Amino acid sequence: MKILQDMVRDHSVLNAPFVQEMMDATYDMWRFGWDERNGGNISLLLEEEEVLAYLDPDRVIRTIGLEFPVQELSNRYFIVTGSGKYFKNVRKYPEDCLGIIRVSEEGKSVELLWGLAGDGRPTSELASHFMSHIARLNADSKHRVIMHTHATNLIAMTFTHALDEVSFTKTLWKMCTECVVVFPEGVAILPWMVPGTDLIGKQTAAKMEEHKLVVWPHHGILGAGSSIDDAFGLIETAEKAAQIYMLVCSHKGGIQQTITDGELIELAKAFDVRPPDRFFHLKQKALS
Ligand code: 13P
Ligand code: ZN
Numbered sequence: 001m002k003i004l005q006d007m008v009r010d011h012s013v014l015n016a017p018f019v020q021e022m023m024d025a026t027y028d029m030w031r032f033g034w035d036e037r038n039g040g041n042i043s044l045l046l047e048e049e050e051v052l053a054y055l056d057p058d059r060v061i062r063t064i065g066l067e068f069p070v071q072e073l074s075n076r077y078f079i080v081t082g083s084g085k086y087f088k089n090v091r092k093y094p095e096d097c098l099g100i101i102r103v104s105e106e107g108k109s110v111e112l113l114w115g116l117a118g119d120g121r122p123t124s125e126l127a128s129h130f131m132s133h134i135a136r137l138n139a140d141s142k143h144r145v146i147m148h149t150h151a152t153n154l155i156a157m158t159f160t161h162a163l164d165e166v167s168f169t170k171t172l173w174k175m176c177t178e179c180v181v182v183f184p185e186g187v188a189i190l191p192w193m194v195p196g197t198d199l200i201g202k203q204t205a206a207k208m209e210e211h212k213l214v215v216w217p218h219h220g221i222l223g224a225g226s227s228i229d230d231a232f233g234l235i236e237t238a239e240k241a242a243q244i245y246m247l248v249c250s251h252k253g254g255i256q257q258t259i260t261d262g263e264l265i266e267l268a269k270a271f272d273v274r275p276p277d278r279f280f281h282l283k284q285k286a287l288s
């Protein structure tokens with residue numbers, strides 16, 4: 001009976017909504033041209049009941065050590081993308097490209113319950129993901145997803161635009177009317193750093209305490225959300241604004257007019273969002 005139950009569980013995990021969502025999101029991100037090769041990674045926090053519907057929690061395939069302890073996430077379950085896996089291929093080989101893991105009691109390792117076939121490992125950006133989950137859960141109990149992607153126009157913008165958070169954010173807000181409503185807390189920006197390290201994880205998480213979008217210059221962006229759609233939609237909105245910025249900047253007539261600071265304030269009032277005051281103390285050269 002137990003064997004039969006295990007077979008049914010193992011088979012049906014591929015149909016789990018959270019596996020399907022990971023397959024769809026990674027494919028869409030690749031189609032958008034954001035995630036070339038193995039670029040990008042996603043982690044989705046799962047409720048225990050969601051996992052138990054498909055997997056036996058006592059069947060640990062292997063344990064993977066962590067170099068950065070995350071006791072705050074002890075016994076929490078995640079589905080994550082694997083390191084070196086191509087987003088293009090997640091739909092074809094989900095069991096190879098994705099993994100369902102549980103953080104150990106002491107937070108010093110993760111237990112693999114499904115996927116990452118062979119000797120696959122979770123994304124090399126797990127430090128940034130886990131530390132950002134901790135920061136976002138402290139800020140918002142509905143938080144579930146961290147998504148990292150190499151969004152083309154946001155990366156392009158980190159070469160042509162000043163890298164201060166206020167002016168970068170305001171440029172994005174002024175490119176599409178809805179931006180200030182979708183990310184009123186603005187966009188955080190780190191200095192360029194080597195990816196995949198505990199240091200970038202700590203600094204990203206520090207920014208995540210007050211933001212849901214963190215730009216890694218010349219590399220990509222991280223977005224946080226209460227669902228895959230939420231995090232995806234957030235990044236998509238910022239990326240669309242960056243695309244418009246890159247389009248208008250390359251136009252030979254330059255920018256003729258834009259949304260004003262006063263109009264941003266009107267928008268914030270109309271949609272009942274509160275961008276921090278610091279955004280309205282700095283006049284921008286070209287875009288105010
Ligand atoms: P992983 O394949 O290890 O997830 O790394 C991809 C990436 O985008 C690193 O920043
Ligand atoms: Zn990356």
